[in-house]
Amino acid sequence: MKLSTVASGSRDGRLVVVSRDHARAALADGIAATLQEALECWTDVEGALRDLATEVDAGTAPGLAPQSAWQFLAPLPRAWQWLDGSAFESHGALMAKVFKMDPAPRDRPLMYQGMSDRFYAATEKVPFVTEADGIDFEGEFGVIVDEVPLGCGPHEAAAHIRLVVQINDWSLRNLAPIEMRTGFGWVQAKPACSMAPVAVTPDELGAAWRDGRVDLPLEVYWNGALFGRANGHAMSFSFPELVAHAARTRSLCAGTIIGSGTVSNPNYRDVGSSCIAERRGIEILDEGKAWTAFMSFGDRVRMEARSDSGQPLFGAIDQQVVRART
């Protein structure tokens, strides 16, 4: 099943069910007004949503309209909680080496609490104050859970993963090390993220939902040129393990989004990277100096993961960086 959110004049938009080929969508009228509402009573509404999805794919759903009739927002235009992991060891190890930091602990995932009151739509222009902050993208996968009880283990956590999403975790690299050194984590270095338009249930991924991970390449294009196509399976900790880590001392509210961290593979020299910082890190290791600059105003980034047969899954993030008006 594929769900999305369309503009409605309210901050949370309205929930739609999207056809498998993304050609059409219908409002989930009478089932749940918003995705947040659906997640708060998931087991009550999932059946009705799946029935509607069948009708959407058959072309018989009431109010069915072509994709072009809707203005898609992020599946959750705002969320009560966003916790982002950093589960790809090849990325973490490279960054630690370049920045001469202690290697990350291996017995627990890395995770930070990020701003959640806004997620940009996939094609929205993204404003930044200054290029001097080091504007970078981070291509990620993520999951959305319904309510997860305190102390939930990974096995039980897996059952609370209701949706899989694709995220661009915007990062300001010249602010990040200043904030990391304090131990307090990032505030200024991590403004709002963007989300691809379609959230899918794990079963929609078929065999590509493997070991609690997304076994698909995430294709990242910067200004039209392929920048990376790392596979999402290489996580050291699975999504259920990330969810359980987060739930160790708190229950997770329905609609909590948990991210994988920037997708990275050990053979990054072959498959490329999902963020500029990683490419710069490779350059520093190989050539003693980073020569790839961060993003400029006007630059575009496109991120998409398709199924093995080339079918769309989450839709594409395709956006432009612009100068903020302050």
Next chain:
Amino acid sequence: MKLSTVASGSRDGRLVVVSRDHARAALADGIAATLQEALECWTDVEGALRDLATEVDAGTAPGLAPQSAWQFLAPLPRAWQWLDGSAFESHGALMAKVFKMDPAPRDRPLMYQGMSDRFYAATEKVPFVTEADGIDFEGEFGVIVDEVPLGCGPHEAAAHIRLVVQINDWSLRNLAPIEMRTGFGWVQAKPACSMAPVAVTPDELGAAWRDGRVDLPLEVYWNGALFGRANGHAMSFSFPELVAHAARTRSLCAGTIIGSGTVSNPNYRDVGSSCIAERRGIEILDEGKAWTAFMSFGDRVRMEARSDSGQPLFGAIDQQVVRART
């Protein structure tokens, strides 16, 4: 003006206006259903809320009922954003010395993004998984803003501070250093906070709202014994400066809560502390060893700041720590 939120069966409760002496309250019916709603259109509703406050104090407001008739929640039972500073230098310097960390930068405040999907009511029991995590309180002041534009400076930020609140930032001290070392900040070490029942407009503090700070002692009692009465004025950065720091790379949504960090004074040996970690730090410096243990299940903590004339301001946080059922 004093605002609070009462239980209504919904997650956000309902907005009430509270009398200056806390004896009575009335629903803000027809003005705003919830505090979040009021904050989203503050300049439109502030006049009507202040008119109602006058009627509440005069005893003429419709639906006025005694304090005992209401079940008070946190003013914001959940918020879209919670950013906590650490603005008391005496606390930060002590902690850095004890834990042999680099001293904090002086040119920018420390701040972390905390979980915001739940704030405990002031008298709610607070569940934790295990005493072995090192359960600690942190008495703080905080402010709630309406929408703050990206790049907003401290002067402009001051005008967006609509309410002042009193917070207990629950902390798990044995998890904190593990998470700090990663540079990613706290997730497991910072579960949900608690909030005193009454949020006040800055003018309600009179002369005690001074230099964008709360110039009042925060009295902290642990199991009935006075533990600290440090004054809130000793912040190295004012609340407007904390708000501006947060808004450097993001606009702040209405209802964002910004905390001071644990209240601390340079003469902590005389006035005591607002968290156990600070007292343990003093013991380590003075005696080479911390002999004060963290909290046990069944322990209580009470925190209250009163006006110079002894009038209630935010009401008290008075809660018990209990073992979570997992």
